Amino acid sequence: MMTRELKGIIQLIFCALCLGFATACQSTVTTQAPSGAPTDSANQAYDGEYRLGPADQLRVTVFGHDDLSNQYTVASNGTISFPLIGDVEAAGLTVTEFQRITEQRLSEGFLKSPRVTAEIMTFRPFYILGEVSRAGEYPYTNRLTVLNAIATAGGFSHRANRKVIAIKSFNDTEERRVELTPSTYVQPGDTIRVLERFF
Missing domain, CATH: 3.10.560.10 (Outer membrane lipoprotein wza domain like)
Structure with a gap:
């Protein structure tokens, strides 16, 4: 016959095990910051791949063609008006992507194996x-x-x-x-x- 004291000890051990299990489960829950709280996403200097946008000014060089090499500004519609090929999409592109697209457009019946480089002279304000x-x-x-x-x-x-x-x-x-x-x-x-x- 189990004594009353032994039953009490077993109940205490069972309660302690349950409490430990509940605490372990709670520790896996990620606490979210309250909505509207300040974020730290602005605490980084710009050092990623820059995406062009309206008002950016670029120096574009087409090797061997000084008449095409010039400084260009991305218009409000996101394009750059370029000699021979007209408007070239620029907004949302990296400088490297813009170079490749411009080379492709120039190679379509205008220049043979064109080489284009571009650099940002002035960022948008x-x-x-x-x-x-x-x-x-x-x-x-x-x-x-x-x-x-x-x-x-x-x-x-x-x-x-x-x-x-x-x-x-x-x-x-x-x-x-x-x-x-x-x-x-x-x-x-x-x-x-x-x-x-x-x-």
Whole structure:
């Protein structure tokens, strides 16, 4: 006959095993950041493969053909108007992809084995709005931080929120909020909105 004390010990051991199992299951669940919280996706300098867009200016060289080599600007419709071959699609392409397409178009009855190189002379601008002294359009430079961009726009207004800003990237339809740090970077074509503080 099992004593009352022994039954109690067995029940305690069973409860402890169940509690340990439940804790192990909970540890596998990934905690998600609350929606609307600032993200850190802007805390990277631009160092990926750049995608061309309207207002980018390129120096295009066609070897052996100085009459075709020139500086060209991507139009608002995403194309570059090129001699002989007309409009060449540029928006959304890398520089390498644009070079290949231009070579292909030139080889279609115009030039034999053309060689084309392109380099970005001027990136498309960025835009800064909201609580700054001089909102507007400004030229992008490599490794430009948001703090430097704000300084270019005359600095914060006295009502500015200096902790969180809103950024809408060139290809995005909605802005996102990011924490403002010394390593918050601007990307070409970004629209930065300096928010108002409410205290």
